Amino acid sequence: MKILVADDDRDMVDILSYWLKGHGYEVVRAFDGEQAIKRWRETLPDLVILDVEMPKIDGFEVCRQMRNETNSMVLILTAHDQEEDEIRGLELGADDYLRKPFSPRQLLARIKAILRRASNVRGSTNSSTITVGPFSLDAMRHEVVRDGVKIRLTPTESRLLHLLMTHTGQVLTTDMIIERVWGYDEAGDSGLVKTHIRHLRQKIEPNANQPRYITTVPGVGYTFTAPTPVES
Known part of the structure; x- marks a missing residue:
């Protein structure tokens, strides 16, 4: 290395x-x-x-x-x-x-x-590509496509989004995210997660100030939600 x-x-x-x-x-x-x-x-x-x-x-x-x-x-x-x-x-x-x-x-x-x-x-090969709702994430290429629009991610953003998407609907604690994304066994800095979540929202959410997909569970962590399209 x-x-x-x-x-x-x-x-x-x-x-x-x-x-x-x-x-x-x-x-x-x-x-x-x-x-x-x-x-x-x-x-x-x-x-x-x-x-x-x-x-x-x-x-x-x-x-x-x-x-x-x-x-x-x-x-x-x-x-x-x-x-x-x-x-x-x-x-x-x-x-x-x-x-x-x-x-x-x-x-x-x-x-x-x-x-x-x-x-x-x-x-990783089989698990590197995942599609949930309007998102299709290629973790190997660090790219996500939302409604046909390609969005470039950093490696850490890619790992974070992959974790959230593979646990859609589940609440992930901050410590769990730090362990899975950053690989630290000990309790980490919650600001590290908060900053990356904010930056990820700015990239994938239609309105980062009113997130639809990555939502905060106060005092616990975050969850990824893929809203079901409303049938006309």
């Missing part, structure tokens, strides 16, 4: 590179946004670890450009307690975030979970 580490802190990049190589990963390094985009296009890594505060081009713009061109997995690194950075990164298509400072054990757990999710999608 190939990982691109992009951070303007050279000591951080050196430490992460040494540590990741010791765990069997191939590492590509970048120290600013322009270099990150160049190295990413040259090497096509499986995962990009991306600091949001970099010179020349910041991590948000790097993430946006990556999402426009590829489905590479993206883990953003944010400063402690910078929730707005986390939300912005997720809205631009990052798959997950990790707050600095973090331990090597935390980073390894995130990397393994992200790469496992990507591997599960690539290895």
